[in-house]
Amino acid sequence: MRIESVRAVPGVSGFYFDDQRAIKAGADEDGFAYAGEPVTNGFDAVRQAGEALLVELELSDGSVVRGDCAAVQYSGAGGRDPLFRAEEYAPVVEGPVADALRGRDPRAFADNVSVVELLPSAADDGQALHTAVRYGVSQALAAAAARVRRITPTGVFAEAFGTAPATDPVPVFGQSGDERRRNAEKMLVKGVPVLPHGLFNSEAKLGSDGGRLVEYLAWLGERAGELGPDGYRPQFHVDVYGTVGEVFGPPYDRAEVTDYFADLAAAADPYPLQVEGPMDAGGRSEQIAAMAELRDGLDGAGVSVDIVADEWCNTYGDVQAFVDAGAADVVQVKTPDLGGIQRSARAVTECDGTDTRAYLGGTCNETAVSARACVHVALATDAAQILAKPGMGFDEGYMVVTNEMRRTLARRERADRAVPADGSGGGRR
Incomplete structure (x- = not known):
């Protein structure tokens, strides 16, 4: 079994991106939105629509598994990565990320996520991929390992970290x-x-x-x-x-x-x-x-x-x-x-x-x-x-x-x- 292809489709997230610095500085509520100008780099408004990048891995048996790249509501604040734009990162997932994963054994979860963690955000900047990209791709890799091994992703994580999984619901x-x-x-x-x-x-x-x-x-x-x-x-x-x-x-x-x-x-x-x-x-x-x-x-x-x-x-x-x-x-x-x-x-x-x-x-x-x-x-x-x-x-x-x-x-x-x-x-x- 191997990873055949990696696809990325811009989508929507479950809430919004908010400029926390502007809100804490006193941006006035305007109905559901906020009035005034944003102050954090990358924002077009104090509140704007949330985005997600939908990742699909196709395996050699024809099955498809998924993970979603998403970033926090208050992106760009408190030392976090900058605002995440799905359209901007779709070519990254279908380009360098896909090139690194294509042909790999989906059962090797730990090795596969390590490969993604080491990829630079661009050929010459040496910075890691945006956290949202790594987040979504790694979800798909966990789902792929679980699918091929016919176990739950819980089992994949437990084996990777040597933990004893919960037997009762987590609060x-x-x-x-x-x-x-x-x-x-x-x-x-x-x-x-x-x-x-x-x-x-x-x-x-x-x-x-x-x-x-x-x-x-x-x-x-x-x-x-x-x-x-x-x-x-x-x-x-x-x-x-x-x-x-x-x-x-x-x-x-x-x-x-x-x-x-x-x-x-x-x-x-x-x-x-x-x-x-x-x-x-x-x-x-x-x-x-x-x-x-x-x-x-x-x-x-x-x-x-x-x-x-x-x-x-x-x-x-x-x-x-x-x-x-x-x-x-x-x-x-x-x-x-x-x-x-x-x-x-x-x-x-x-x-x-x-x-x-x-x-x-x-x-x-x-x-x-x-x-x-x-x-x-x-x-x-x-x-x-x-x-x-x-x-x-x-x-x-x-x-x-x-x-x-x-x-x-x-x-x-x-x-x-x-x-x-x-x-x-x-x-x-």
């Missing part, structure tokens, strides 16, 4: 978008394990003193008791996009800051709380220092709020640095930003044996294909939680991720039951 994290009340209520009715994200990406949403977030968490806790199923105890997780740091400023271990986090914990009580991206310190080393300072301050004050790394935690090396420094209780493995999907799997395993948990995240701006691929990474590595994606309507992304996980667990359970008494044949798939 799914729902994201609400700006419909933070209506969509949160949807999540509560469905008993979503982790919620609601909240999208507190400006001071106006957080409140000039942070009070709007306190009020929101109090409302959320009340509604969880009213709408959730019996025995429901979700994990609350809100993303503040650095706005807490903008409101309070450093040092982050002082009483004013820890008292605010105590107010957040009290508002969320009795539900545990995670706060993502409390500040944006402008660089990786600065962010690690600020996060560690806050975490130490909260520990010293006895405030039970977990801190989640996002800003400046983009690459595999970034994840390593945050984990090694003990700068976060949870690190988001932001799948499109790491490039090849195998790097996301490796990043999750970096948290094994540490005090840091791995949240396999990504972005609302992905596709159903990339979301399903990430489910297999989460199962193979037994991540602490996985993002419901794509889109910001909640229901659709939650359905995509949850159903793929349940299908996979059921298939692997059936394979276990098929193992003969002597242990030959069958096995985890």
